[in-house]
Amino acid sequence: MPQLNRADVKVPAGVPAEARETYIDNYLKATQGTGRLMLFACDQKIEHLNDDFYDGGDQIDLADAVPEHLFEIGDQGVIGVWAGQRGLVAAYAADYPDINYLIKVNSKTHLIKKDQDDPYSPQLHSFEAILELINNGVNVVGIGYTIYLGSEYESQMMAEAGELIAQAHAAGIIVVLWVYPRGKAVPNEKDPHLLAGAAGTALCLGADFVKVNPPAAAADATPAELLKQASNASGRCGLVCAGGSTVDAESFLTQLWEQIHIGGARGNATGRNIHQRSLDEAVRLTKAISCLTLADGSVEESLAIFNGDKDFSL
Amino acid sequence: MPQLNRADVKVPAGVPAEARETYIDNYLKATQGTGRLMLFACDQKIEHLNDDFYDGGDQIDLADAVPEHLFEIGDQGVIGVWAGQRGLVAAYAADYPDINYLIKVNSKTHLIKKDQDDPYSPQLHSFEAILELINNGVNVVGIGYTIYLGSEYESQMMAEAGELIAQAHAAGIIVVLWVYPRGKAVPNEKDPHLLAGAAGTALCLGADFVKVNPPAAAADATPAELLKQASNASGRCGLVCAGGSTVDAESFLTQLWEQIHIGGARGNATGRNIHQRSLDEAVRLTKAISCLTLADGSVEESLAIFNGDKDFSL
Amino acid sequence: MPQLNRADVKVPAGVPAEARETYIDNYLKATQGTGRLMLFACDQKIEHLNDDFYDGGDQIDLADAVPEHLFEIGDQGVIGVWAGQRGLVAAYAADYPDINYLIKVNSKTHLIKKDQDDPYSPQLHSFEAILELINNGVNVVGIGYTIYLGSEYESQMMAEAGELIAQAHAAGIIVVLWVYPRGKAVPNEKDPHLLAGAAGTALCLGADFVKVNPPAAAADATPAELLKQASNASGRCGLVCAGGSTVDAESFLTQLWEQIHIGGARGNATGRNIHQRSLDEAVRLTKAISCLTLADGSVEESLAIFNGDKDFSL
Amino acid sequence: MPQLNRADVKVPAGVPAEARETYIDNYLKATQGTGRLMLFACDQKIEHLNDDFYDGGDQIDLADAVPEHLFEIGDQGVIGVWAGQRGLVAAYAADYPDINYLIKVNSKTHLIKKDQDDPYSPQLHSFEAILELINNGVNVVGIGYTIYLGSEYESQMMAEAGELIAQAHAAGIIVVLWVYPRGKAVPNEKDPHLLAGAAGTALCLGADFVKVNPPAAAADATPAELLKQASNASGRCGLVCAGGSTVDAESFLTQLWEQIHIGGARGNATGRNIHQRSLDEAVRLTKAISCLTLADGSVEESLAIFNGDKDFSL
């Protein structure tokens, strides 16, 4: 299991001396002391409205229709950070105080399609509104922000992200950027070279971690192999990646393993694949992912955890 | 009659310790100690200009031509909160000091139609302008804001709402969001799945209550049944719903009852159905609605109150 | 002659205790102790550029070519408030210290026509710039702002007006809104029902007075009769109205009288009809209007004053 | 030679008591104690890029290729104020400390032509950045700002100008507005009636001086005669005017004389006609203009100065 000493945490120069220990605390909390990130994505209630949470029970467990499901998973499962909007966190955090929260600062719905307008996801509140949560005792360790690179609104999102990162680091809070190339100017969102550019952009903006979509497979290379360019380009900014829309657990865990051990990823970000299941199954999947990500578990070991043949804790 | 103890009020984490008692006070005032919201909507003088207030007496009682009518109803009737713009409240509040006011922070006219431009309703003043009213002794318990989801201006409204919620909770003030999917990207504003997304959005932004329009009836489900998806999705954010344009009191009250007892609504928001009547009739209707909403009254009991066969007070 | 006691002034709740006496002072100054407003509009040098001030002497007296003419009229005549832009007031106020000034905060030229773009009139400076004048000893009693309702820029003007009203009342300064429906979405700017909506909007924004254009005559009603809907809708916000483009003094004064005594207006706003005359004639016209407006004079009495057969002072 | 006593300076009401003497100092410095303004325009390096400074020596003296030329002229010649952007002034002011500087706050290039977009000239920095120069010892007596009246961006420029004027006067600094009607809505930029409107606009915004282009000649009136309407309309705001593109010194000086003595101008603003010459010739031209403007010299006397037959100093 990878272990990161306090002294080994690379503290960005935007963190002042008085926030240095806080930053290290937050970094170690978020990565469970490993330098790797297991991010449980819970921001889809705005991003996808209710599409990810209710289909009458066909593919989505009915437990997911109720928002508290997300917190129960975070509380009973094993995760690094629980990422969602400030208002959602604020409504439930008092009852789930031990979760490591990452406030997703911007969000948009998917109602406006690409042919109507390029995507812009607005900052939903000031940074001070996040500090308020922390001052009120919420266990916020990080913030997140999505940039749509190549959108006609790229400049607004770059500027909001850049300033938020400065503010967060000044307070010792870590930052994860979601960077997705998207818009009329982007014909291929999953081009590995473009994804490497996205990863490098996050580094230059000062993010601690960057989430990108996995590259599409090429004739002569697997997605994990192609991801290597991006994980190189992101340098000290840890690259995390989603497993895509796979639902079969074994394939999914295999992908995550390859992203880390072949693609150079430093973790993963998973949402629907976790929360669309019953509480019990979802909890087991968080443990399987965390075993693989945080404890360098094998696919087999993780699968055994998911199947309930084995337990996992940190 | 539902009763909510102070200890049972779920205080959002955005409320600091020093504002906690204020928040509980405001929450209990707004819901008359029940956790349910009866909202008397009085913001139409901008939203609909004079259309809702004067038609020469054909459908609208001539009493409604004069703005003070709205305050007289709020004063003599039984309501939870009286929702209107800051300027309107400021002009009359000194003479109607006991009403629980909810300041509707944004508003637009209906002059520009959807085919000319997507809707944007601007924040009319800073949050400080609301605190000023409170400091001057006005009984403001909450604020309201309308978001048109799917509008090309969605991002502006999401950002204004998000920040206002942070500011309001920091001061112990409750927030109601009106969330209406509307714009070129929204073909069906009353789709129950979309309304559930709207409700979840309000939760993620941190609203205490969300007002949505009732779903359209489907082949195999009533509006109230279809509303259940939205009331689930809104979680700890209480969902309130309007009875639509029905004017017949019995149908109207039946709808409200079904919204609560079948659809999972935690109250209702009613405007025109109340104020377009004579003062006496309007007052009786507020009591009927409040009996049904706040005291778990039956449709029959509420109708008797509306018909003047019975009185109601809290 | 209508008389308003200090105790009868309806102080909006946005006025804090420490500014209450100032507000009452300003309200009584502006209305000359009557609750009625005689507003001398002097903002046309931007709004209409030089069109209202110089035509070679054909219809416009040559005295009007020089800006000081406006101040001489305000100084020697009898008016309620003198309304013009901050810069104009600042340039001459030291020499005309007794005039009650109302700072018209926004202005635009008429160079861009409706078919090129919808109207937007920008706020020309911060509210602090007005307080600066007051601190420097200028007798500013109020501010004014124009909203073009139904313009594609309605939202900007509504927001600027809403915030300015909060700021003005916090300092004990009264506010007059000019509300004109205008833009591609407005086919009939003088529809009485729409004007009532405009009046109600001003009330909801918190204005003390609203200036609207007089309604067009209908088949079965005079403009003054049609104005009644608007004066009802504006409630505690006093409605004032211009006499239109009539130049003949008797018709003009008759219109003003009817607006007040039939239409429910609480005053009038007059510009060109006053200042396009020689100083002597202009001064007499202000006295005629003020007699009619502030002292409940008859048309005959006012006409006699205009004709120099009688003097008038407060 | 016109002489203005300190007591005769009309101090705008936006100037507070503590800045009153500073304002009078600046006004007298800028006008060399005369109330008339000789403005040496040095802002073309952005406005016209290098077009005014280098043509290989055909019409423009090669001395003009180097920016310091502008300061040498200002230093050795006789001028009222030297008008240029903050950065340019900041780079050389330490070596030319005696020049009266006027900071031109906004500027744009001419690369985008009228048929691509209407003109907008942005404020280049905050007002505080100007105060910083003054605090650092630079002899800044005024600021300047260009408004393109009738541009689709008129509102932005009006708002920036209005606020800057309030800030400048609060600090005792004088303000010159350049007001040019320009844009798709303006078919005739040199219409005398429109120029009078431009002049009146500057007065209403609070400028101390306004620069307009000279009117085009009409069938029955010279440009200087036509300028009278504008100089009337600008009232206490002194109107200054350029001599146009004339290069022949006698015609040029004749025009300036007529603008003042027939057109009512209170000075002039000249750039290219001065700096495109060799240092010696340029210096003599500043003296000729200043003799005419500030000392009421005749055209003949001024021409003699320009020709080096006579010297001039204040």
Next chain:
Amino acid sequence: MPQLNRADVKVPAGVPAEARETYIDNYLKATQGTGRLMLFACDQKIEHLNDDFYDGGDQIDLADAVPEHLFEIGDQGVIGVWAGQRGLVAAYAADYPDINYLIKVNSKTHLIKKDQDDPYSPQLHSFEAILELINNGVNVVGIGYTIYLGSEYESQMMAEAGELIAQAHAAGIIVVLWVYPRGKAVPNEKDPHLLAGAAGTALCLGADFVKVNPPAAAADATPAELLKQASNASGRCGLVCAGGSTVDAESFLTQLWEQIHIGGARGNATGRNIHQRSLDEAVRLTKAISCLTLADGSVEESLAIFNGDKDFSL
């Protein structure tokens, strides 16, 4: 070798007395005491995404795939300033503390092409975020900003640059502007007369150095000869220039030499030509460039350094 005494540094008037020594320190650090600037451009990870850093090793050394390569070059080579975005600097500066950093404040990707929209490069964070780095001990000597002159967004970039310059100088920090004419209104980005306008614009905004692209060769003049107009126009603002896309070292160094000794450049700005090589080769190239730029070395001497036949240090 050019030497600049502290007393000879031309300190802009925007630098206050208390920051004067800091400014001189930074100016001398950035120019290695020479007044000439050797700028190592490391901002392409956003500007060009990963295009400049990875092509599978065809033209770009594989060492360049990893961001730390840039810092190793800066650390082991001889440069004036290392220019990159704040986030990138913040991530590595603790390990490379001796580099002179210049924070590139704005950046955009190249995804949106000119025919879709004119270029705008947004300010990525407040100036305070840069001061934070300095307060935290990072050796930041300057900031940089790119303006696309002639873009429809020119005004935004001019305004951001103007204010940043005021803020930077107030803190004693030097400023480099990248000024590139670009957009629908610019048919020829490399026109020498236009480049001179760009250089003059930077001077007027207050930059200490301006980077322009080299002019295209003309029938009768070399790029270096044509550059003279621009270096004249930029006056006290030092002009630096890139060598273009040449990769052959001798041609490249010859170009740089001619830019300085014929074109009047005061340095150069080089990125890809340096970092696309192996560390050893890149380090040698920085020394060759610095010898030529900072020590007035000949092309031959510099080439010998590049070829490893000779070493160079300051």
